[in-house]
Amino acid sequence: MPEKKRDTYQEFIKGLWRDNPAFVQVLGMCPMLAVTNSAVNALVMGGATFFVLVASSFFVSSLKNWIPKQVRISTYIIIIATFVTVTDFTLQALMPVVHKELGAFIPLIVANCMILGRQEAFASRNSVRLAVVDALGMASGFLFALFSLGAVRELLGEGALFGFKLFSDDFEPWVIMILPPGGFITLGLLLLLFNWLKERKDRLVAQLDEMEIEAR
Amino acid sequence: MKPQTPQTVNATEPGSARLVATLGFAGLLSGLIIVTVFEVTLPTITAYKAKILQEAVFKVLPGSTRLQRLVYREEKLAVVEEVGKEEEFVFGGYNPEGALVGYAIPGSGPGFQDIISLLYGYLPIQRKVVGMEILESRETPGLGDKIYKDAAFVANFDALSIDPEIVAVKMGSKSAPNEVDAITGATISSKAVVRIINQANQQWLQRLKIQQGE
Numbered sequence: 001m002p003e004k005k006r007d008t009y010q011e012f013i014k015g016l017w018r019d020n021p022a023f024v025q026v027l028g029m030c031p032m033l034a035v036t037n038s039a040v041n042a043l044v045m046g047g048a049t050f051f052v053l054v055a056s057s058f059f060v061s062s063l064k065n066w067i068p069k070q071v072r073i074s075t076y077i078i079i080i081a082t083f084v085t086v087t088d089f090t091l092q093a094l095m096p097v098v099h100k101e102l103g104a105f106i107p108l109i110v111a112n113c114m115i116l117g118r119q120e121a122f123a124s125r126n127s128v129r130l131a132v133v134d135a136l137g138m139a140s141g142f143l144f145a146l147f148s149l150g151a152v153r154e155l156l157g158e159g160a161l162f163g164f165k166l167f168s169d170d171f172e173p174w175v176i177m178i179l180p181p182g183g184f185i186t187l188g189l190l191l192l193l194f195n196w197l198k199e200r201k202d203r204l205v206a207q208l209d210e211m212e213i214e215a216r
Numbered sequence: 217m218k219p220q221t222p223q224t225v226n227a228t229e230p231g232s233a234r235l236v237a238t239l240g241f242a243g244l245l246s247g248l249i250i251v252t253v254f255e256v257t258l259p260t261i262t263a264y265k266a267k268i269l270q271e272a273v274f275k276v277l278p279g280s281t282r283l284q285r286l287v288y289r290e291e292k293l294a295v296v297e298e299v300g301k302e303e304e305f306v307f308g309g310y311n312p313e314g315a316l317v318g319y320a321i322p323g324s325g326p327g328f329q330d331i332i333s334l335l336y337g338y339l340p341i342q343r344k345v346v347g348m349e350i351l352e353s354r355e356t357p358g359l360g361d362k363i364y365k366d367a368a369f370v371a372n373f374d375a376l377s378i379d380p381e382i383v384a385v386k387m388g389s390k391s392a393p394n395e396v397d398a399i400t401g402a403t404i405s406s407k408a409v410v411r412i413i414n415q416a417n418q419q420w421l422q423r424l425k426i427q428q429g430e
Binding site for chain 1: 230234235238239242246253257260261264268352356357358359
């Protein structure tokens with residue numbers, strides 16, 4: 001029983017850090033670069049992706065025994081597209097201002113390879129519970145990645161966070177940060193940071209292992 | 217991680233009928249869900265769009281509290297409830313006493329990146345533009361989007377003479393009532409706004425004059 005519990009935890013936590021869909025798997029780069037010019041846009045995009053991924057994983061995993069494997073991809077796409085359209089209309093009704101900013105990128109969630117990838121690689125092969133846990137982890141990881149990018153870009157590009165000015169008027173906004181090149185630059189630097197952290201951790205673990213062997 | 221259990225594969229291949237049925241059923245269900253959500257959210261979305269448009273009309277025509285849609289039919293303006301598909305229209309803005317304040321004229325045209333659509337208030341007697349509001353645009357963030365984020369640029373259109381036509385000039389060199397200070401770094405977007413208004417003026421002023429004469 002305790003082993004199973006750790007398993008669930010592992011499935012959740014891997015999406016947040018070790019297998020983070022954006023920083024480690026480098027998937028879903030289109031929304032990642034396009035809509036992260038402000039923290040709010042990034043959060044709403046992340047939220048929309050979160051809902052679509054969790055709902056799709058739940059349905060794909062529940063229905064996996066009824067879907068013939070020859071038409072599985074088309075069926076997954078239908079399921080994903082349904083939730084994306086639902087999200088699109090809901091956002092349009094509830095948050096029309098943000099929806100206008102995100103524009104074409106909400107319907108494009110259908111083509112987010114991260115979502116389809118999770119259905120094919122995980123949800124269609126695992127229990128409903130594990131599939132949902134995995135989706136929650138991956139979606140949170142994606143949300144976290146979008147938000148880090150959006151927050152950095154808004155902070156430097158507009159000198160604000162969530163629309164609140166943080167610096168005095170002397171601060172000259174780096175307009176390039178909210179333009180597409182700023183997205184690439186920030187993403188590159190964040191990838192660098194994550195790889196550096198990972199390498200440092202690996203080195204520490206290796207050192208600890210060595211010390212343990214020597215102690216014996 | 218535990219080894220993942222492979223998908224259970226049927227010993228016999230499923231027939232085409234089964235495949236078609238699966239996809240058909242998925243499509244049907246998906247269609248039902250989408251139509252339901254569409255029907256539920258449509259009133260909110262339409263109401264919001266109408267509200268935004270109404271607010272824009274009242275903003276570009278200070279003093280107006282009521283609006284009517286006017287279409288140009290058979291050489292004259294007619295008040296309509298619903299505008300036909302291919303028909304061009306303007307808004308008439310009225311004050312609380314019911315007198316005509318002016319017209320809010322919609323216009324659109326190419327900007328720097330995509331179509332800019334806007335609405336501007338026009339007083340026929342003074343021959344002046346008294347307000348401008350960008351309804352939709354995808355201009356460059358930080359530069360071109362100043363056409364609606366920069367209050368100083370928008371203020372150019374608060375009392376702007378349209379004779380002989382509106383001209384965009386270099387920032388700070390506005391000297392005549394028909395000139396607009398263009399935004400530094402967004403000259404194309406600024407000129408696009410001016411051009412859209414000039415074009416809409418050409419299209420509408422003659423028609424609005426007929427209305428005045430009656």
